[in-house]
Structure formats: C-alpha cells, structure tokens
Amino acid sequence: MWENFPLLPKRASTFAPGVDALYGFLVGMSLFFIALIFILITVFAIKYRRRSAEEVPPPVRGSLLLEIIWIVVPLGLVLAIFGWGAALYFKMYGRAPAEALEVYVVGKQWMWHIQHPTGQREINELHIPAGRPIKLTMTTEDVIHSFYIPDFRVKKDVVPGRYTSVWFEATRPGRYRLFCAEYCGTKHSEMTGWVIVMEPVEYQNWLSSGGGGRVESLAQAGERLFQQLACDACHREDEGGLGPPLRGLFGRPVMLADGRTVVADEAYLRESILNPDAKIVAGFPSPSSMPTYQGQITEEQLLQLVAYLKSLGEGGGQR
Amino acid sequence: MSAPMVESPRAWRVNYLNVSYGIRSWLFTTDHKRIALLYLVSVTLFFFLGGFFAVLIRLELMTPPGDLVQSETYNRLFTMHGVIMIFFFLIPAIPAVLGNFLVPLMIGARDLAFPRLNLLSWYIYTLGGAFTLAAAIFGGVDTGWTFYTPYSSTYSNSNVMLTAVGIFITGFSSILTGLNFLVTIHKMRAPGMTWFRLPLFIWAHYATSIIMILGTPVVAIAILLVGLERLFHIGIFDPKLGGDPLLFQHLFWFYSHPAVYIMILPAMGVINELITCFSRRRIFGYSFIAFSSIAIATLGFLVWGHHMFTSGQSVYAGMVFSALTMLVAIPSAVKVFNWTATLYKGSVSYQAPMLYALGFIGLFTIGGLTGIFLATLAVDVHVHDTYFVVAHFHYIMVGGTIMAYLGGLHYWWPKMTGKIYPEGWARFAALVIFVGFNLTFFPQFVLGYLGMPRRYHVYPDEFQVLNVMSSAGASILGVGYLIPMIYFIWSLRYGPMAPENPWGAKGLEWLVPSPPPPHNFDVTPVVTGEPYDYSPESEREHAR
Ligand code: HEM
Ligand SMILES: [Cu+2]
Numbered sequence: 001m002w003e004n005f006p007l008l009p010k011r012a013s014t015f016a017p018g019v020d021a022l023y024g025f026l027v028g029m030s031l032f033f034i035a036l037i038f039i040l041i042t043v044f045a046i047k048y049r050r051r052s053a054e055e056v057p058p059p060v061r062g063s064l065l066l067e068i069i070w071i072v073v074p075l076g077l078v079l080a081i082f083g084w085g086a087a088l089y090f091k092m093y094g095r096a097p098a099e100a101l102e103v104y105v106v107g108k109q110w111m112w113h114i115q116h117p118t119g120q121r122e123i124n125e126l127h128i129p130a131g132r133p134i135k136l137t138m139t140t141e142d143v144i145h146s147f148y149i150p151d152f153r154v155k156k157d158v159v160p161g162r163y164t165s166v167w168f169e170a171t172r173p174g175r176y177r178l179f180c181a182e183y184c185g186t187k188h189s190e191m192t193g194w195v196i197v198m199e200p201v202e203y204q205n206w207l208s209s210g211g212g213g214r215v216e217s218l219a220q221a222g223e224r225l226f227q228q229l230a231c232d233a234c235h236r237e238d239e240g241g242l243g244p245p246l247r248g249l250f251g252r253p254v255m256l257a258d259g260r261t262v263v264a265d266e267a268y269l270r271e272s273i274l275n276p277d278a279k280i281v282a283g284f285p286s287p288s289s290m291p292t293y294q295g296q297i298t299e300e301q302l303l304q305l306v307a308y309l310k311s312l313g314e315g316g317g318q319r
Numbered sequence: 320m321s322a323p324m325v326e327s328p329r330a331w332r333v334n335y336l337n338v339s340y341g342i343r344s345w346l347f348t349t350d351h352k353r354i355a356l357l358y359l360v361s362v363t364l365f366f367f368l369g370g371f372f373a374v375l376i377r378l379e380l381m382t383p384p385g386d387l388v389q390s391e392t393y394n395r396l397f398t399m400h401g402v403i404m405i406f407f408f409l410i411p412a413i414p415a416v417l418g419n420f421l422v423p424l425m426i427g428a429r430d431l432a433f434p435r436l437n438l439l440s441w442y443i444y445t446l447g448g449a450f451t452l453a454a455a456i457f458g459g460v461d462t463g464w465t466f467y468t469p470y471s472s473t474y475s476n477s478n479v480m481l482t483a484v485g486i487f488i489t490g491f492s493s494i495l496t497g498l499n500f501l502v503t504i505h506k507m508r509a510p511g512m513t514w515f516r517l518p519l520f521i522w523a524h525y526a527t528s529i530i531m532i533l534g535t536p537v538v539a540i541a542i543l544l545v546g547l548e549r550l551f552h553i554g555i556f557d558p559k560l561g562g563d564p565l566l567f568q569h570l571f572w573f574y575s576h577p578a579v580y581i582m583i584l585p586a587m588g589v590i591n592e593l594i595t596c597f598s599r600r601r602i603f604g605y606s607f608i609a610f611s612s613i614a615i616a617t618l619g620f621l622v623w624g625h626h627m628f629t630s631g632q633s634v635y636a637g638m639v640f641s642a643l644t645m646l647v648a649i650p651s652a653v654k655v656f657n658w659t660a661t662l663y664k665g666s667v668s669y670q671a672p673m674l675y676a677l678g679f680i681g682l683f684t685i686g687g688l689t690g691i692f693l694a695t696l697a698v699d700v701h702v703h704d705t706y707f708v709v710a711h712f713h714y715i716m717v718g719g720t721i722m723a724y725l726g727g728l729h730y731w732w733p734k735m736t737g738k739i740y741p742e743g744w745a746r747f748a749a750l751v752i753f754v755g756f757n758l759t760f761f762p763q764f765v766l767g768y769l770g771m772p773r774r775y776h777v778y779p780d781e782f783q784v785l786n787v788m789s790s791a792g793a794s795i796l797g798v799g800y801l802i803p804m805i806y807f808i809w810s811l812r813y814g815p816m817a818p819e820n821p822w823g824a825k826g827l828e829w830l831v832p833s834p835p836p837p838h839n840f841d842v843t844p845v846v847t848g849e850p851y852d853y854s855p856e857s858e859r860e861h862a863r
Binding site: 008009019022023029033034037041045048049051053056057058059060061062066074075078079081082085086088092093094109142143144148150153154155161162164177179180181182183184185186187188189192294295 | 385390391394461462463465467469470473474475557558559563564565598599600601603604605607628629630631634637638641642645646648649652653655656657659660662663664665666667668669677680681684685688689691692694695696697698699700701703704705765768769770772773774775776777778779823853854855
C-alpha cells in the first residue's frame, strides 16, 4: 500500500526502504513535538488569558528539573538519530561490494556522459541490470554537478579534478529520473535523464545489441590511447624503461621518493598522469622526466586509461 | 516608574525626531535612534526588491516548462533574490534596526560606544548595496547566493565581481555594528545593570556580535580569493589552474553557517521580550536561555561541513559534522521549551506582537525539527539540494526571523515613532502572513522529499500541483506583507499619540517618553532588580 503513497517517491533501490524508515521515524518524532508545543501553547494561552488590564500573576521561578529533562531527552533522541543515519550513510558512501559492476560517469555542462566497462556509451541515459550492485566512478569536465536518482535515494556530487564514487543496487525494473542536483549554470534544470533498470536477461540483450563483440571495451580503448600517447615508450614491460612498469600496479602500495607509501588507486593514477611531479616513485628522478598530460586528454579518455591500467592489475591485459 | 499610563495633553517636548529637521540632520546624525531609522528605510527597500524577484520566481514555477522567462533570467532571479534577502535584509534587519535603536536604551546608555562608527556602518552598507544594485541593473548575477566554485570563479559570465564587491563591502558594516554592540554592552551599562539583569534581547545581540566579528572576515577572504582567481587566474579553486573547488565550500560555510545564526539569534532575542510582556511573566529559565545563545554562537562555528555531506568529503568528517549539528539543535529546543513554559500561569493577551511571537514559536519549531532531518546523514543524501532544504531555511528565516522582526517592529513602533498603529489591522495581517507562509512553504517539504531539485527552472510535470499550491500561498503571503507597510505609514500621520509605556512592559526603554529624547535618559537610571520583574509586589512598589 505504501508503494503508491503519493508523498514518497518510488522505492527502487536497496537503500530506499532504509532511508524511508528513518524518514518516517523523523516525521513521527516531529509530529509529536509539534503537537506537544501546539497543544501546550493553545491550552496556556486560553486558560491563562488576561482577564483584567491590571491583573499581574504571581511569579513562577524556573525549574532545574524541567531544564534537565528537556535537555537530556532531546539529546538522547538526536544522538540515536545520528547513529542510525550514520550507519546507513556509511553503507552508501562506503566501499562498494566486490562484485559491483563499474560504470563511469563524466558530467559536462549540461549533460551526462556514461561509459560502460564493456565499451557502450550513452548520453543522459544509464542502462543497468536489477539485482546487481552498480558502482559509479564520476568526474566532470567543468563545474561541480551532482548525480541524483530520487527513486534510489542516492546522490553524490561530481567534482572537477577528482573522482567521486557511489554505489547502489536497483531492485525493480523501470525508468527512473536522473537529475543534476548541484547548480551548474544556465541549463542546470535540463541536465536530466533516465536510469533504465532491466531484468538481467534483458540487460544482456541490450549489451549485445549495443554493438556486441564489435564494441571496443573501455580497457581496449585505453590501451590504444596508451600507445597513441606513447606512454609505452617509457613504461615498458621490463625494468629498463625511463618510467616504472605498470603491470600489476593498481591497488598495490607504491614506495615514493620522499619515503611515503601510497596505494595506487584511481586518484593516484589520475594524478600521476596529469601532474607527474606530485608523487615521484622511489628510484626515479625529481622533477619527473614524464611530461604532463594536463589539458591534452579529456576526462573520458583519462577514464579509459585508468580502466586499462586497472585491467593490467588484474592480469587481464593483452600485453 | 511613576508616570501615568495615559499622558495629559502633551506640551511640546524635545525628542530625537523633532530636535532638528532637514535631510542633513539625518544624513549626518550620530544618534543611534536616527541611524536605526535610516536602516529601517534601507532594509525595507531591499526587502521589497528581493520580494519582487520572488514573485517572478513563483510565477515562473506555476508551470513545468520554462515559459515566462529564459533560463539565464531565471537563474539571475533566484540569485538576486537570495543575495538581497540574506546579505541586505536578513543579516542587518534586526540588529541594525531594532538592535541599534534598543541596545543603548535597554542598558541605560545615552548612545552606542562609537556613534560615528555607527553612522559609518550605514554608509558602508549603502555603498555595498549600491554595488549590488549596479550588478542587478547591468544584467545580474547567476551563481546562486552560495557562489560555488569553479562555476563562480571561472565559468559564469555574469556580474560576479560587482556583486562580490558589494557583499564584501557590506560585510564591514556588520563587523562595525558587532564591534559597537560588544563594546557598548561591556562598557556602558547603567549602574546596577549586571550581566544577569540584562534583558535577553541584549544577550542575543551579544552572541550575534561575536559571530559577526569572527565570521565575516572569513567570507570576505573567500570572496577576495574568488576575485583573485577570476581576475588574475591564480589557481585557488579551479582544478584546471591547480586549485581545489571544495576549499571554497569550506570557507564559505565556515562563515555562512554561523551567519544563519546571525539571522536567528536576534530574532530569538525579540521573542523573549514579547513573550514576557504579553504574558506578564518573568522569563522561565533566564540563564538557560542566555547561555543557549552563547552555546549556539560557539557550536555554530563547528558545523559548517553539514552543507557538504554529499560533496565527497570523507565519510568520517561527515559523521563528526553530523554529530555536532545534532548538538546545535539542543540549545534551540531549550529556548522553545522555556518560551512555552513562560506562558504557564501567566496573564496572556493577544495583541499583534504576541501573535507574531506565537507564530514564530510554531514556525521555528518546524524549521528546527526539519534541521534535524538534514543533519541526519542518510536522509540528507536524499534531500540535499532539493526543495526540502529550501523549505527548511525559509521556515526558519522567513517564518522565524521575519515574524520576530515584524513582531518587534509592532511592539516598539510606539516607542520609535510616538504613534500607535491600528491594532485590528495588525492582528489581521499577522494571521494572513501565518496562513500564507504555511501554504507557500509546507508543500516544498513534500516536493523536496519527492526529489525536486532546487534552482530548477524547468521541472517534470508530476511536481506541478505542489508548485501551484506554493505559488498560490505566496500570493497570500505577499498581500500579508503589504498590509503592515501601509498601516505603518498611515499611522505616522494619523495614528494616535503613544504613551511612554503602552504595553505595561518592563525594561528601561519604557521609562523614557515616546519617542525618546535625543540623549535617551535625562538622568542616568539605576537598576535595582531583575529584568521582566512582573510580580504583584513590584506593581505595588511602583504604585507607591
Ligand atoms: C535546529 C537547528 C538547525 C539545524 C539542525 C540545521 C541543519 C541544517 C542542515 C544540516 C543544513 C544543510 C542541508 C543541505 O544543504 O543538505 C541546513 C541548511 C540550511 N539551514 Fe539549517 N539548521 C538549523 C537551523 C537553522 C537556522 C537557525 C537557520 C537560519 C536562520 C538555518 C538556515 C539554513 C540555511 C540558509 C540552509 C541552506 C543553505 C543553502 O544551501 O542555501 N538553519 N540546515
Ligand atoms: Cu548550516
């Protein structure tokens, strides 16, 4: 019955019931306090209304006990609400499940570019299967945007110069609205689209009709770029190149020249391509002999390169 | 206090209004009461200008497609609406009008500590306003009042710099006002006016002044940095230039969250005065209310990150900010409970200022409770940047601050002008405003949870019904605001003369004639008791 309740959006992800339950609790609590204050004020205002112009009632002093009660009880309540909200938040914005399907999103005034790992590309539409976690890795070419699917109760800002990510699992096939929620300029309100959730079988059909084996996968596109940009001139398979070899790099700790160790995640790969001097690998000269690729490749190409490097990490590359 | 309630046919008496005439006597005045009136005129002009933009916004949103204005125009409308209402109306309204007028009177001083600085602050405000108006006239600005980078620093083609300079300049007028209040409250209290004998209006302004002095420089710096990046392409916020876009959000909210308390604390101060007077009752829990203002001012500086839960900041930072935000809700709740308890066994009358005060309590309660929704991490992920947030802050800033401002204006109008406003009309207007307000903004909570993002010019059809309801409510609200404007002006000429204490209220401001003489007190008053000393004994004493 709540499914069609007109005051709530559809509930189409695994997060939605949890968020709605918490929201329901908050609404209930608010109604209680609003009713309490409203009734008290009304009763006092009527019962103690001024009956003659000269009337001056005897004074009532404060009450320490009452003050303590109305500090401690609300405090307990809000801290409980904090814990509840934080637990759900941690799940949404925490690490995506390992089996999650990874999709890449690039925002651009005023549209959404989507790339699937299998190479399909879409604009303002995102096709996904129901019942499988989806992890979005997102960035933007220009200003801040925000990827928002109300029916999933999911939102995450998309910030230039870095990757943000969020995950969710759709539960019901259908078409759901996608909005840009962070004001991004003239056509902000038209930076919208649809998320199309399909049964897994249908999704497979969609994938294969979208080019089947003919589509170049994201990692393949990245590999092509890797050669075009002559990255492979220095990053060779063996130790003899001007730069470190990259096979198996993703997800591993890297020793830096300044003694720190960092994990080679997406942000590290991105930074190393755009700003090679930021973190120098131990044993290589500083400033780096690698040129910067800032301004030479698009965010989408950068994602392809990252996908390629990740595929090397999993031993899935073709070299 | 032995003056009779009804004055005998009055002999001509010098007061701050008739002591001198002519435009120069106003533009060069250093009398805090006249400066308050200068501010009253200025903020009223800005209020109606900001309101005009709001009318256009609500008209556009009657229908889903963008048909009344173009997107460029729409974005300028909501930006100018926000900038004007926040920086040029809400922040100065209560402190610079009511605070300016009343702080010296309430503590028994002849003026503020630095009268010339006070005049200067009005000129600075006016100059800042002129820049912002110029920006509006030359085509407006389209960044939203939040000026998020890199949109504002690199991408926007509108008058960002002109507006930013206007806000930057106006900030100094807040700083000067805050400084003036702090020094005045510390140094110029009348003999016997100890800290715990101060009216709570003064405590509220004390807390507000601290925020003004500590917070405003930070927003000034943030604006300056946006300017540096726009004009000289120094990479601060735009990642293409090597900057960090989120840094701006941190700087901006470090000021602008406390700034929301600049807008509400003085309003709470007003409510204390109204509730006590119209229930003839000492305030319940004086020290809890006083310290809750200080707690809000202090904690308010530690919660800015609650505007950034979805920004990609670390999950752990989000948790800390969420927990701290929950704590801020407590002092707000303490105030609401104490106000309610103040009515208990009181002698409650329903004159217009009291109607506004009761309206304030109701709307502020809803605003504060929905603040808890927003502080709740998982719920905020869904409703952040939707109409839910819009409804929340309008409940607090329009439902709260403007109700309190209007309530205060009615309450002290006889003191400020020496004239009585028409009570029947005033009650009627209070009711119209309350009803119009709820019709306008309650549907926006629902819209927000349904997922309608804010700052949307074009929106999906399914949101139309609620938007039409909101626009209909806004037309009632608009009428509600025009009525007081009309009868206040009418009363200046036709209103009956006000006695010195028309409400039978306590407080030093009611001991002087209405309007007060140029230097407030001919004899420095000596304070011997607590504020809000409404009790049979004190009445008997006074009768003697
Ligand atoms: C009980 C106390 C309050 C709590 C717990 C609270 C909480 C919040 C939270 C968490 C947000 C961020 C929502 C988001 O952007 O997703 C928010 C937004 C806002 N609040 Fe409050 N709030 C409270 C009181 C106030 C007061 C007293 C004011 C003003 C007088 C105020 C004005 C605002 C404004 C202006 C925004 C939105 C700013 C924007 O994005 O344009 N709030 N509030
Ligand atoms: Cu805030």
